[in-house]
Amino acid sequence: MNVLEIRNLTKKFDDFIAVDNMNLSVREGEIFGFLGANGAGKSTTINMVSSLLRTTKGEIELLGRNIAKHPKFAKSNIGIVPQDLAIYEEMTAYENVSFFAGLYGLRGSELKERTIEALDFVGLGDKHKSLPKNFSGGMKRRLNIACAIAHRPKLIIMDEPTVGIDPQSRNYILNSVRKLNRMGCTIIYTSHYMEEVEELCTRIAIVDHGKIIAEGSKEQLKSIITDTKEIWIAVKSEGAVDLESLKRLQGVTAVRLEDQTIKINSKAEINNLNWIIQQLIKDQVEIRSVEEQAPNLETVFLTLTGRNLRD
Amino acid sequence: MNVLHIALHEIKLSLRDKRTFIFMMAFPVVLMLILGTALTNAFTSGATVEGLNLLVRNTASDARLTAAWSGFEQAIAKEGVVAKPIEEGMDGREAVQEDLYTAYAEIGDDGIRFYGSSKHTIESNILQGMLTTFADRYNLAAAAIKAAPSDAEAILGSAGAAGGIVRETTLDPDRKPNSVDYYAVVMTTMIGLYACMSASYLIRGERKRNTMTRLSASPVSKGEIFMGKVIGSSFINSMCVIVVFLFSKLAFQADWGDHYGIVLLILVTEVLLAVSLGLGVSYLFKENSAGAVMNVFVQIASFIGGAYFPLEVMGTSMRVVSELSPLRWANRGLMNVIYFDDWGAAWGAVGLNLAFAAAFLAVSVISMRRREAL
Structure with a gap:
């Protein structure tokens, strides 16, 4: 079953075509690598899937439902780990996760449990009362992930989740990605670190000038260039x-x-x-x-x- | 429920910004104290009268007059006037010129002669008034002796009776604020307007922190996010204003009148106007320039709105310009309801605050809908 299905997706900014008639499918249980140089159309595509941008043309389906027709359903089932840290420095780790999880309708004891669960998952359980401004870069990145997973989304979109952190934190995050995947989450993963993509992803799409120019497993992609x-x-x-x-x-x-x-x-x-x-x-x-x-x-x-x- | 969740988050976020929060509380209180103390004289129309020394030469031989005068002396002593008999060989007029006495009076069988000090006109006029009253009553008694001797005794008695010698009247019967009262009101409204600065950061701040991405990607509508933010910001800023209001009332004994309901309504609607204005401007201007615009606006609006000195000292043209300041509406509404029980200006202020708040909110909502994200 496809978790995400993109058909003839186009996005124009005035005369500039950022995404050009793109077709893509992400299957359930995959860690899907989404590769592209800066300006290739990768972030625009992710933003349209996350309902942050409107499409100019085409359709996006999440779990079989059109996201334009069912935006609440789509948003409820997606977790976003943005490239730029999206956390409140002046609120504790617990308050950060709890606030964002609350936006997904979680309340009371369920909210508490999910918040603690997400913080434990990224290894910040013992730091739940600490302010992120006192965290290292790696800890902030982990909190950034915790804020995206507390509501247990079906699809997690991770945009450069390991950028600018130490190797130890990077390993922790990569292991967390694998663990999330084992727990049943489908993951779309973008990174500038090719070795991460090669190590993690089951399938990869390469996007250039707003189009998917190659798609398949690592082996399939490598076989293209014999x-x-x-x-x-x-x-x-x-x-x-x-x-x-x-x-x-x-x-x-x-x-x-x-x-x-x-x-x-x-x-x-x-x-x-x-x-x-x-x-x-x-x-x-x-x-x-x-x-x-x-x-x-x-x-x-x-x-x-x-x-x-x-x- | 989402609106409440976001509003509570906004309140928590504001409370965490301790520097801004302390500034919002301490700034008006300190200004109230400094300006209220330093400019006390600018707000008072009264003068303190003290040291009424009357030098008296009593050469009257009439026993009735002497007795009446003696009673009069006792009566004016109770009003704070010291009547001192002149010493042998002393020149009363010279003593007054040398500023040793406020006035000099010569009492004789043929009448009273009065010499007042030109240096203390108010005091000498008061003494002159007292002596005129005594003379009138004594003359009346003297006339009565001829017509109705029995009534004359009573009149003579009253000539020297305490009280009723000078009746205090005023040309300015309305209540007026003293400096502390004035600055309590205008500083509280000024800090209410300061809410526009933090409000201009409500959406901008989310963009700057990148948390806008998460908010926009969550299954919460733009409208809910917007409402939550407006409610949260209005609530916390209203609380700030109410704390300043209570502090000025309890610590500085500032006069806020008796109609607390309408006073608080003016303050809260002013905060709502400020929050809406800040939000509207943040949509109309690019990123950081919105903060700068709000900063300049608040300073100008405070200056022309009477936050630093009363508008009465300004020229006519300045007073016309001051009508553009939301502080002017709020201050006028508050002063009128506090000191004249005039609810018209108060409701006018509430109406203007709500109308402009609605207009700025509409601008924000239209701009927000046009954007793809918030």
Whole structure:
């Protein structure tokens, strides 16, 4: 059964088409990765699903019901974890969760139980009387999640839930996402960290210029680019690297430099490694190591969109 | 139920902002104290009269006159007048010129001569009035002796009787506020208007905190969120105003009249107007500029609305301009109902407050509906 069904969805802001005739379905029990560079139309789509924006055209169905016709039903069954922290710093963790859960009609002892349950779930049970302004970034992110789950939504939309936090808190959040999924929640997950998406998501959609350009499991997406290979060359100094000369080499489709590593995408059938190394030697670049990588989501994304996820 | 949930949350949120809350309470109280004390003289039309010293030379040989004068001296002593017999060789007029006495009177069988001090005209006029009264009564008694001797005794007795020598009358019979009374009223209404500043942040604050996303994504309508916020903000600001009202009444003994119901109604409707104004402006102006607009508005409205000094000292054109200030309506309504039992201006203030509140709420609702989110 599909929890979310998007059909011919379009959103225009004056003449700019942010979402262009998009079709998408999210199945029950999935952790669905929604990938796109900045401005690809990802947030606009999420905002329309959350009823924060009106659609220009098309339909969105949640659990089989049109959200435009049943907005209360849709809103009651969705939990939002926005990218920007959406909490009251001057209210305690308990008061934050309790207030937002109260908006979903929870009252009295049920409200108390659900609030405590949500705080315990994100590991803030013992901090329920503390003010978020005294929390670390990771704790605030966890509270941000607790505020979205106390009403037990069927679909949780997580927009960059791990941005800007320490590895420990990130692991905690990723484990929480898996746990929520095991408890029966369907999750739409967006992130700029490709490894998170690769690790968590059962299915992934890549959105570019307002359209879904690829959709499927990790393996299905990787299989799209069997004709591409990625070569990583670690260098001693970035200064002398001439990326333009590398791009001109036969078979090379994309070149980028990250942390003293030249990452080259190339057509698989062309054996151009020798030419690449010769070019680097000619440019007097000191090579430390050379590796050929198996295609990953990053490569898929780059190949399909021509952009990095963080662009 | 959702409206109540949001209203309670708004009240809690306001109480957590301790700095603003303390400011809302302490600012008017401190200003009441400072302005009320410093500008006491600007509000009083009375003058204190003291030190009435009358120098007397009594050369009368008539026993009746001497007895009547003696009684008169005792009577005016009770009114605070010290009548001192002149010493041998002393010049009474010189003593008055040298400011040793307020006035000098020579009592003789042929009448009374009075010399008042030009330095203390009020005091010397009072003494002159007292002596004129004595002379009139004595002359009446002298005339009565000839016609009805039995009545003359009674008249003579009254000539020197206590009381009734000077009857106090006034040209200004209406009650007037003293400085503390005045500033208690205008500071309370001013702090009511300050609600517009916090109200301009009601929706803006949610956007700034990003909590607007959660509110808009919840199954609560825009109208419920809006109502909850207006009710919560109006309630907490009304409570602030009522606390200031009670403090001024109990601690400063400010005169708020006898009609507390209408007084509170004016104050509460003024807060509602301020909250609606703040909300309306927050929809009409971009983000932070709404706060700046409200800040400037409150200062100007307070200045021309009589919050810092009474409008009576302003020129005609300024008084016309002052009619644009909501504080002017509220202050006039309150002063009229407190001091003249005039309910017309009070109901006028309530009506204007509610009408403008409705207009600004309508502006906010229309703007809110046009937006995709709140």
